[in-house]
Amino acid sequence: MSIREEVEVLVEPILQQMSLELVDIEYKKEGKNWFLRVYIDRDGGVDLDDCTAVSEQLSEALDKHDPIDQMYYLEVSSPGAERPLKTEQDIVRAVGKYINVTTYAPIDGEKVFEGKLMHFNDGILSMETKVKTRVKTVELPYDKIAKARLAIVF
Numbered sequence: 001m002s003i004r005e006e007v008e009v010l011v012e013p014i015l016q017q018m019s020l021e022l023v024d025i026e027y028k029k030e031g032k033n034w035f036l037r038v039y040i041d042r043d044g045g046v047d048l049d050d051c052t053a054v055s056e057q058l059s060e061a062l063d064k065h066d067p068i069d070q071m072y073y074l075e076v077s078s079p080g081a082e083r084p085l086k087t088e089q090d091i092v093r094a095v096g097k098y099i100n101v102t103t104y105a106p107i108d109g110e111k112v113f114e115g116k117l118m119h120f121n122d123g124i125l126s127m128e129t130k131v132k133t134r135v136k137t138v139e140l141p142y143d144k145i146a147k148a149r150l151a152i153v154f
Contacts, residue, residue, distance in 0.1 A: 003027050003036075006067040007058075011038055014057045020050065023079045024086060027072075034072035036062075039079040051076045085148040091120045100151040101125065103144045113138055114151055 001009075004025045015022055023039040040046055040054055055076040062074070085091050085099065100114045107113075115129035118137070125140045 003068055006065070007036065007038065007062070010061040010065060010067075011054070011058050014054055014061070015040060018050065018053065020046065020054065023083060027068075034068075034070055035075060036068065036072050037075045037077070039077060039083075041079055041083065046078045051078070081152055082149050085150065088120075088142065091117070091125060091142065091148065094148075094150060095119055098151045098153045099127070100149050101127070101140060101145055102147045103140060104146045105144065107140060107144065108138070113140065 004027055007025050007027070008022065011022060011025075020040045020042050023041050024037075025039070026035070026037040028035060038054070038058065040050065042050075055074060058076065059074055062068070082100075085094055094117050097117055098115065099117050100112070103111050103113075105111070113127055113129055115127045115138070118126045118128055120126070120142075123142045125142060125145070127138045127140065129136050129138055
């Protein structure tokens with residue numbers, strides 16, 4: 001089992017108890033230091049108290065099960081305003097919101113799309129995008145999406 005999978009097994013019961021959802025887990029080296037980052041969320045968002053409570057409980061579980069050999073820094077936080085959309089369930093919850101999508105290969109000559117997600121049916125995202133002054137509807141197959149995230153409208 002990977003470190004990410006082991007951490008997921010440890011953090012899920014903590015999050016369920018607190019009515020929180022796991023958005024993502026990152027374990028990576030930056031400079032000389034290793035970081036274990038756990039991103040959590042819920043409808044209405046999370047606050048510092050939520051992050052602290054999860055961090056304290058997860059730290060205890062990690063100390064007990066010790067899945068990571070080297071020294072690392074644990075960070076628990078919100079995914080932020082431009083949270084990644086990693087699962088089909090995330091896409092469903094984003095319907096009606098402004099999103100940014102990058103595809104593996106060009107679709108209609110483009111690989112990056114930004115606009116309002118109108119609906120997600122049968123594995124197809126339907127987005128309303130602006131091209132200069134006109135509004136265009138784009139349909140993107142879910143299996144062609146490399147990355148998707150919420151986006152901030154300016």
